[in-house]
Amino acid sequence: RWYSTSSGNPAVAAGTTGWAFYEGTKFTVSDPAMKVAMPVFQVAAAGSGTALLDDIVVKEYNPNGQFVRDVLTLNPTTADDWYFWSQNNTGSLTVAPEGRADGRSLAISGTTGDANVGAYTKRFVPKQGYGYQISGWLKGTNLPATATAKLRLDFETTASPVLARDKSYLASAIKPAVDWGKKNNVPMYSGEFGVGRPCFQNGKG
Numbered sequence: 001r002w003y004s005t006s007s008g009n010p011a012v013a014a015g016t017t018g019w020a021f022y023e024g025t026k027f028t029v030s031d032p033a034m035k036v037a038m039p040v041f042q043v044a045a046a047g048s049g050t051a052l053l054d055d056i057v058v059k060e061y062n063p064n065g066q067f068v069r070d071v072l073t074l075n076p077t078t079a080d081d082w083y084f085w086s087q088n089n090t091g092s093l094t095v096a097p098e099g100r101a102d103g104r105s106l107a108i109s110g111t112t113g114d115a116n117v118g119a120y121t122k123r124f125v126p127k128q129g130y131g132y133q134i135s136g137w138l139k140g141t142n143l144p145a146t147a148t149a150k151l152r153l154d155f156e157t158t159a160s161p162v163l164a165r166d167k168s169y170l171a172s173a174i175k176p177a178v179d180w181g182k183k184n185n186v187p188m189y190s191g192e193f194g195v196g197r198p199c200f201q202n203g204k205g
Contacts, residue, residue: 001156001157001158002154002155002156003033003034003035003155003156003157004031004034004154004155005040005152005153005154005155006024006025006027006132006134006152006153006154006155007027007152008024008025008027009022009024009025009134009150009151009152010022010023010024010150011148011149011150012051012138012139012140012143012147012149012150013140013143014140014143014144014145014147015140015142015143016140016141016142016143017139017140018139019054019100019137019138019139020137020138020139021135021136021137022135022136022137022138022150022151023133023135024133024134024135024151024152025133026061026065026131026132026133027131027132027133027153028129028130028131029126029127029128029129029130029131029132029155030128030129031155032128033155033157034126034155034157035125035155035156035157035158035162036123036124036125036126036155036156036157036158036162037123037124037125037126037132037153037154037155037156038118038119038120038122038123038124038153038154038156039056039058039072039074039118039119039122039134039151039153040116040117040118040119040151040152040153040154041053041106041108041116041117041118041149041150041151041152042114042115042116042148042149042150042151042152043091043108043109043111043115043116043117043147043148043149044111044113044114044115044116044147044148044149045111045112045113045114045144045146045147045148046091046108046109046110046111046115046143046144046147046149047110047111047112047143047144047146047147048109048110048142048144049109049140049141049142049143049144049147050096050107050108050109050140050141050142050143051107051108051109051138051139051140051141051143051147051149052096052098052105052106052107052138052139052140052141053076053105053106053107053108053117053136053137053138053151054075054076054099054100054101054104054105054106054136054137054138054139055073055074055075055100055101055136055137056072056073056074056075056076056134056135056136056137056151057070057072057073057074057134057135057136058070058071058072058073058124058132058133058134058153059071059132059133059135060127060130060131060132061130061131061132061133062130062131063129063130063131065131068130071124071132072122072124074119074122075102076104076105076106077095077099077102077104077105078095078104079093079094079095079106079117081119081120081121081122082106082117082118082119082120083117083118083120084108084115084116084117085115085116085117085118086111086113086114086115087113087114087115088112088113090110090111090112090113090115091108091109091110091111091112091115092108092109092110093106093107093108093117094106094107094109095107100137105139108149118154123156125162125164126155132153134151134152134153135151136151138150138151170195174190177190178190
């Protein structure tokens with residue numbers, strides 16, 4: 001479930017602006033309840049204006065402040081991996097026919113309250129004591145002065161173990177059924193659980 005968010009990232013200026021790189025502030029993860037993180041584009045109170053998002057990067061820094069790696073590099077050309085949320089059910093997410101480099105970007109418009117899009121399929125596990133910085137290319141069209149358009153990291157928490165989609169996760173997911181079968185001496189067939197040939201092609205492992 002949603003737990004908290006990073007803060008302090010710069011927002012797009014009001015009015016109409018061109019593409020610009022907005023470098024985020026480093027946010028240190030110091031709460032064990034922050035189990036999972038994901039990139040989010042907040043566009044609150046855009047009104048009749050539009051905020052656009054293109055190439056994103058999430059960087060990781062060790063406790064000494066040294067750069068470790070790029071956790072994520074995203075070039076959104078489709079809305080498939082993004083979930084739109086609006087506090088009062090206003091606004092929409094679309095794919096704009098313009099971008100910083102490739103003619104595609106995400107666009108949010110028409111929001112009258114708090115709203116955002118989150119990349120739920122791009123979650124990652126943050127490390128305690130490490131710093132994370134989300135930056136990206138943003139643009140505004142006719143944004144009112146009351147609008148807030150900026151990148152941030154959202155953190156989710158859970159009482160369950162956080163597992164990657166690997167053999168350990170598959171074993172954990174199937175274990176309750178296997179244990180029940182053994183306990184009740186029932187033959188079991190485990191079939192349609194989402195692993196097919198494409199899962200192992202192109203270096204997916």
